[in-house]
Amino acid sequence: MHFEQHGMGRPVLLLHGLGSSLRTWDLVVPHLAAEREVIAVDLPGFGATPPLQGAVTIAALTDAVAAFIADRALGDVDVVGSSLGARVALELAARGHGGNVVALAPLGFWSDRQAKIFNATVGNSMKAMRAAHSLLSLLGNNPIGRSTLLAQFSARPWALGEDFVLTELRGFKTSPSLNAALDALVKGPKPEAGTAASARPPARITLGWGRQDKVAVPSEAERVTDVFPQARVRWFEDCGHYPQWDQPEETVKLILDASG
Template sequence: MKATDLAAMAATSLRGVLGLVAATLCALALGAHAANSDDEGPGFARLGPPEAPVKLFYEEKGRGSPVLLVHGFGASTYTWRNIAPGLAENHRVIAVDLKGFGQSDKPFDERYSVFDQAELLKQLIIDNNLRDLTLVGHSYGGGVVLVLALDEDPRLTGRISKLVLLDTIAYPQDVPVFFRILDTPFLSHVGVRMVPPSVQTRIALRIAYLDNSKIDDEEVEMYAAPLRTAAGKHAIIHSARQIIPEGLEELSERYRSIAAPTLIAWCDHDRIVPLDVGLKLRRTLPDAELKIIEGCGHMPQEEQPEATLDLIQGFLND
């Protein structure tokens, strides 16, 4: 075979290899584009000031107008597992672990009030350009939602369309002994550090549930996991100390200015945040309705997920 023929064959082979590489890269690029165009799944959002950023874990699924799920004290995105899929049938559902909870960062600082949490979520809303947004907050998370609804930052103007408040903190109130212990410096450190996390969690869930037979081992373990670290213990103590934050009474006087349509849903046997709080909210908020969920204590999304989902879906479809 002549040298010219060998050269031609080599050139042809090289072109073939290069063509295959190009085709492969093109396919990978298209695949990457398809993956990036689908935002579903878990991730972390880097929020807060550049000098002290906080990573918040979130889970996202579905398409449509956005719904941001904000859990309560000691909980995480796990608490929405029974209602998020149903909401995602018609909405873009984003469930987030608040600072100090679940898989989010737990820095050794004291910025764990509803005001601190709302500031981080405000940045999440703006960074993701969320509009026509429904905020769903449970308990402590409901307090965060109320702060967001009252935020006068012009960057939030027109973004929040509806609120859903589930057994939410809203006014100064007596708190269960569990929280009073965590608010006592010596007792809080002894209790959180000496009592096994699974025991602490089961006690808390027994206070929050009406039917304790619905508390299973998986749930206890999921909620107890963050308490197995020093950072998780720090976060739970400092969140509990600010569960009823300073300035709440002054803040509550502004609730009348919240114009967004609001669903207030309350368990009929809540021993943590009494129904009187829900009744007062209904009288105060200009466009609010109150629905009672039967057969639950303080966590309707856990004890009565179907009834809770039906109420939220009905409200969103109005």
């Protein structure tokens, strides 16, 4: 898998979200790297990493991350995931990964009704952005356009930088595994209470969730704690689906506190 490495100290592995890349962490990496060695990866089929050879499933994506950890001799590295990456991070925890896990708004901990709503709203929005790729630069280069495009994902889309937003938006078009990963989340098996009970628990599981998240609605946090009763929840105010976008300083603080 393609990755970037910054800083020195105890390593922390960053896993991005659906349709994104390691660039989603750009607002937090400089501050996090002042304290830790930061390793940010592109998941298979996103960014600069080629797609998986077989079916795209949460289990297969987790296998790829586990193989990366083993190949790099990272051992019980602390893992931070966002959205899809948070789901993968929690799957690692369920398998017995021993490092601290920080999961920012993990996807897939929903009811059947919530999954259908997600697919009909967020899923279709992502597909529409793929189809309207030629308009993204025009819409993304002004605050009104950014607000229109990212209202579902950010509580403060107008405040995000133009270059940062355009990089994120291009991911929706250029990620070959976007649709397959979306289907894996919506149609694949959902985590159930008790599935992680026999695994060796990580040192700590911390959930980070935006109060204004319209993608993984805040009520889904309770479903995560049903599966991982040891998890604690940290809420971000004035924050949508991506705390690393809307509250980067608070996100760095959470990561350092939760994995220190």
